[in-house]
Amino acid sequence: MICRRGSIDKNDIGAIRxxxxxxxxxxxxxxxxxxxxxxxxxxxxxxxxxxxPAGPQGEAPSGNSCRSSRGRGQDFRG
Numbered sequence: 239m240i241c242r243r244g245s246i247d248k249n250d251i252g253a254i255r256x257x258x259x260x261x262x263x264x265x266x267x268x269x270x271x272x273x274x275x276x277x278x279x280x281x282x283x284x285x286x287x288x289x290x291p292a293g294p295q296g297e298a299p300s301g302n303s304c305r306s307s308r309g310r311g312q313d314f315r316g
Contacts, residue, residue: 243271257297262290 240263241248250273252264265273277287 243277244269245275245276255294255296259297262296307311 239252240246244265246269247264250266250269252266253262254264255262274289
């Protein structure tokens, strides 16, 4: 769904983190603009995709923090 709706290639997707209430994914820097433009017209009201300029947010904090940024580009939350 990510590739089809964002009109990007699977090579443009980095880490995908699936949580109970949302999913976070990384999009390469070169595909970021195209992805954002293609998703600006959302065809499904129950799906929200937004940029995360501060990076991955994760779920509620726990004692285990192993998140890192690989510098692939823009993080998105949906």
